[in-house]
Amino acid sequence: MKNQSERIIIFDTTLRDGEQCPGATLNIDEKLAIAKQLARLGVDIIEAGFAFASPGDFEAVSKIAQTVGTEDGPVICSLARARHDDIKSAAEAIKPAVKGRIHTFIATSDIHLKYKLKKNKAEVLVIAEEMVAYAKSFTDDVEFSPEDAGRSDPEFLYQVLERAIAAGATTVNIPDTVGYTTPSEFGSLIKGIKDNVPNIDKAIISVHGHDDLGLAVANFLEAVKNGARQLECTINGIGERAGNAALEELVMALHVRRQYFNPFLGRSVESEEPLTNIDTRQIYKTSRLVSNLTGMLVQPNKAIVGANAFAHESGIHQDGVLKNKLTYEIMDAQLIGLTQNQIVLGKHSGRNAFRTRLRELGYELTETELNKAFVRFKEIADKKKEITDWDLEAIVNDEIQQAPDLFRLELVQVSCGSNARPTATVTIRTPEGEELMDAAIGTGPVDAVYKAINRVVNVPNKLIEFSVQSVTAGIDALGEVTIRLKYENRVFSGHAANTDIIVASAQAYVNALNRLFAALQIKQQQQTVVNN
DSSP: OOOTTTSOEEEEOTTTTGGGSTTOOOOHHHHHHHHHHHHHHTOSEEEEEOGGGOHHHHHHHHHHHHHTOOTTSOEEEEEEESSHHHHHHHHHHHTTSSSEEEEEEEEOSHHHIIIIIOOOHHHHHHHHHHHHHHHHTTOSOEEEEEETGGGSOHHHHHHHHHHHHHTTOSEEEEEETTSOOOHHHHHHHHHHHHHHOTTGGGSEEEEEEBOTTSOHHHHHHHHHHTTOOEEEEBGGGOOSTTOBOBHHHHHHHHHHTHHHHGGGGTOOTTOOOOSSOOOGGGHHHHHHHHHHHHOOOOOTTOTTTSTTTTOOOSHHHHHHHHHOGGGTOSSOGGGGTOOOOOOOBOTTOOHHHHHHHHHHTTOOOOHHHHHHHHHHHHHHHHHOSOBOHHHHHHHHHHHTSOOOOSSEEEEEEEEEETTEEEEEEEEEEOTTSOEEEEEEEOSSHHHHHHHHHHHHHOOOOEEEEEEEEESSSSTTOOEEEEEEEEETTEEEEEEEEESSHHHHHHHHHHHHHHHHHHHHHHHHHHHHHHHO
């Protein structure tokens, strides 16, 4: 990483704050897959989780630290409240990483002090100083956050930060925890910290913010202008409530407008040096991976990675783009990893060509995974004339990065029409290996399929979202189905792709049910341990 005055540090919290988005819960293998892709993307720091939160979170952080936290890899970070147990757990989890960071925090706003912490300012000053020093006893890389800094008394904020830095914090993060501030306010807050914290030159100023008012990215860019040098963000902007500042939007704003931001980083206006270490060609692939694994769809008009981000329907726009892309496009689609490659492979393609193309797309599969994906590729190739990169990505995401294979869909058959009652028959293989068949009538073919599956599986749930998207254009396009189920207060997502939408819908539903059933098994096991 270059000197902090030359580059903006990208701190990715997709696996921690992003996963707190309702329904975005990931298992360890899925977290590891995302972490590996974040490393390819070039993020500087991965906040891999909240180690003390659960044994699963601890294991995920530890596994990511061991696998991704290599010498030339990113810093692996774990969040920790300003408590001894939290910090010790974080230290243990990041230990396998070559470069590890502990990120500890305590609230500083009056409303949090009064209602959440029930502590006064003097008490918080002592805790912040002591806990940063404790974290420092485990690692030299310590980050401190005064939670809800955006609504905190600036004078108190200056005191807390000065104490934290004196105790050993090398990064101080300024969170707009509830997405309350406006760009000018947030910029002024950062400037005030630079001007009023005596030892601020000994730490990097970081920012973290939520998008409740749709201002997170704008706030961050204003913070950069006023001295912030680390941005805490997530892929696709996922996170609590309205989400976090979106990594792809921040990175591309800094890339496209680097001449504008250069002077704020002490560079000449003409400098073409990138402002971040991000490999922008990995942005689209990372976005798709996170969307598929979390079940959080990207809206078509989403900046940078939305399906319409580089699409033109207006005749005037189309005419201009055909003459010169710069008339209506401020960046090339290839910059974020989109290609115009249409025909990639066909039904006569061999395993070696298939493996080679997947490697070119950034997928490194084991022999077992490759065999599984190749079988699916052949099935799709028999149905489609053209296999695109997007099809290949859908195949890999659908076949390899799936939920626990507890219930397996063996057969789905539907009868429907304008004058017929939609009827579905399904056969499900249970975790015990037994094949069960049932049928149901619904308001439509998908409803009938879901009712039939529910009769077989018998796991209580409520369907709260059903979405279908086409992977590519054409009548033979793969259809991607994403669903979300609710059980008690938890949400479980399912995802599947197939040229047959009904089959994809059934597979996505079973996928979500497997996540739900796995969670119920874990809960039951934990209860058994407690009872014993």
